[in-house]
Amino acid sequence: MMRRVRPPRLCFLQTSRPFSTNRLEYRKKLVEPVPSKNNTITLSRAIDEYGVSQDDLKTLDFFMVRSPYEDGKEIKVFLEDKVIELGRRVRAGGRIEKASKNDLEKYRNRQNTRMAQQTKKSTWNEGDTVVIWQFCGNASIFAVKTIFAIKTGSASMLSEAIHSLVDTANSIVLYYGVHTARKQPSVDHPYGYENMRYVTSLVSGVGIFCLGAGVSVWHGATSAVFPHELIGSELQMAYLVLAGSALIDSIVLMKAMITASEQASKEKTTLWKYISEGKNPSVNVILMEDSCAVLGCVVAGVCMGLTQITGNHLFDASGSVIIGFMLGGVASFLMTQNSRFLIGKSIPQxxxxxxxxxxxxxxxxxxxxxxxxxxxxxxxxxxxxxxxxxxxxxxxxxxxxxxxxxxxxxxxxxxxxxxxxxxxxxxxxxxxxxxxxxxxxxxxxxxxxxxxxxxxxxxxxxxxxxxx
Incomplete structure (x- = not known):
């Protein structure tokens, strides 16, 4: 009968192997290590690594120790040399052909199961919901802006269409980060996937810089050298599109601002300090992108209007360049901020x-x-x-x-x-x-x-x- 006993006392002088021996080397050589007399293992390790069953272990004594995994819990452990001896007897009886000591897949499965049981699955929060809002808004805005950029031939309008396309793509990237961050820890990632939010925010910043800023500045410079005549009959609708885009972006921006304000108040800090510290990268990206989007609509509308009034195409071309530099500033802020966290940023002193x-x-x-x-x-x-x-x-x-x-x-x-x-x-x-x-x-x-x-x-x- 399996019974609970007291832990062994001061057995370290009775070790049967050199202290410096590396257990991993035994595994690589497919040789069973010889544990010291007071080494203990858990029930799951005994079953997975030595090929014994729970019924076999009923013949061994056990004792309870504090759990290294959960506070205030105890786990059942057995002396490892006794389990090894039991495993040899079981194999000699012909019930199984070989031990599974070196089966790393069983080790991974055991560890993953334990981590899944101990980790509470994270739920969606307001910051994650804002990402979905941004995707829906930017996808609809991009389609309309593209149509009128083609019809009017405006460089500023095309830059705004590119801006909305980049924001839509970034929303997908951010959603991937939010989804991955909610995965439970595993053997490969024992501390979880929370850093994926910073990774995707960094990728988002790079995307804004390369696609948004780069293409906008390039298109504005090209339009200044090779101007495209604006089609006046389409400009009125273009202004309405910009106004509607600014309205939709403002709604998403307000949603992100309210979420950030609530989180800042919980931490008893100011909104600006919360944003500058970048604790919630997904919300920060949306705040920066949509602030730039609303301001970009204003810049595009003003520059198109000046070109229409004066007939000087440089105003429209300069609008594209201004929007590009705005996106570049946002991208630089996001890349710098998220890089600090990925390197390993300390909490406030x-x-x-x-x-x-x-x-x-x-x-x-x-x-x-x-x-x-x-x-x-x-x-x-x-x-x-x-x-x-x-x-x-x-x-x-x-x-x-x-x-x-x-x-x-x-x-x-x-x-x-x-x-x-x-x-x-x-x-x-x-x-x-x-x-x-x-x-x-x-x-x-x-x-x-x-x-x-x-x-x-x-x-x-x-x-x-x-x-x-």
């Missing part, structure tokens, strides 16, 4: 200091050093810090959980042993037992600290604390 203060308030921590907190996605932060633990606090907390009388009697009994080697052996055993218990208590304390940081700072999803 005010928040870093707040996290450091929070850690220092814990009674078991004497010092906090080398705090690094970086964005790995919008509103997703990874924290790393070196902490100096107060051993006296941990020891006192552990001893307070013990029955003082029992611990006292243990050492009195050891001291009363007649033979010196027996006294020393018993004292060593008691010291080993309580040192191991203190280390277990330290692990619980670290778990508690990590959980408190995540509660105090919800954006911090991953906490790595290293003990000095």
């Amino acid at each position: 005010k928040q870093v200091l707040a996290i450091q203060d929070h850690l220092e308030l814990h009674p078991a921590i004497k010092g906090v050093y080398d705090v690094k907190a970086t964005y790995i996605g919008p509103e997703v932060v990874r924290l790393k810090a070196e902490i100096d633990i107060d051993g006296a606090v941990i020891g006192s907390a552990y001893l307070s959980e013990l029955d003082g009388g029992v611990a006292y009697d243990e050492f009195i009994a050891a001291g009363e042993a007649k033979l010196p080697f027996k006294r020393r052996r018993q004292i060593d055993e008691y010291l080993t037992l309580h040192i191991n218990g203190g280390i277990d208590h330290l692990g619980k304390e670290i778990d508690s600290i990590e959980l408190s940081v995540k509660k105090a700072f919800p954006a911090v999803k991953h906490v790595d604390l290293e003990i000095l």
Whole structure:
């Protein structure tokens, strides 16, 4: 019968393999590693890697340890050398032909399943909805602008059509980023896909620069050298198209502005600071693009009107160039902003200091050093810090959980042993037992600290604390 037992104590001196041996080398050589006597593995690893079943494992003892995956949970583990021995007996019985120790596909599937179970599937938010609004608006605007750019022959109108085409393509790119960012973590991407928002926003900026800005400036310069006569009968409709386009872009812009304002108020910061920090790249791209789109409609309309009034084609050509430079400015802003996040941008130093203060308030921590907190996605932060633990606090907390009388009697009994080697052996055993218990208590304390940081700072999803 499988039964729960206490974890093994101080078995590191009994290891049967050199400490420096790399487990991966064993896997490459298709040789089963020889674990040290206190190595433990989970139920799923025992089944996948050593070819045993859950029924087979009922004959082995197990014990519960704190889960490294979920706060406040425990998982069942087995001694690995016992599982290896059991696997050999199972194979010798002919039930299976070979062990699956080196089956990496099973490892990947196991890890992916675990990550999927632990990660809550993200839902659509207002920032993601704005992307769909932008696509619908720009797709309809592009079709109408293209028709009247061909009819009027206006360079400014053609630049606006190109602008709307670029915005429509960018909406598709942004939607891909939003969709991918919602995927759950996997073996290949253990921290998830949140950074895909920054990647697609960067691609969007490059697209604006190359297609929007480049083509608009080139077309404006070409129109200045080789002018195209504007068809007056079509200009009135062109002005209406520009007005309608400006209206649609304004609606999408207001939607993005309201979303950004709400998110900025949640973070207790100003709208401009929220935009400049670029925490939500999808909303930022839409804000920049649609602001430029509304202003571009105004520029195109004014330049077309000046050309119609004066008969000077340079006004219309200059409108295309102005729109191109506007798009270039937006593209430069987006590329610079998203590049910083992809490189690894720190959260604001005010928040870093707040996290450091929070850690220092814990009674078991004497010092906090080398705090690094970086964005790995919008509103997703990874924290790393070196902490100096107060051993006296941990020891006192552990001893307070013990029955003082029992611990006292243990050492009195050891001291009363007649033979010196027996006294020393018993004292060593008691010291080993309580040192191991203190280390277990330290692990619980670290778990508690990590959980408190995540509660105090919800954006911090991953906490790595290293003990000095």
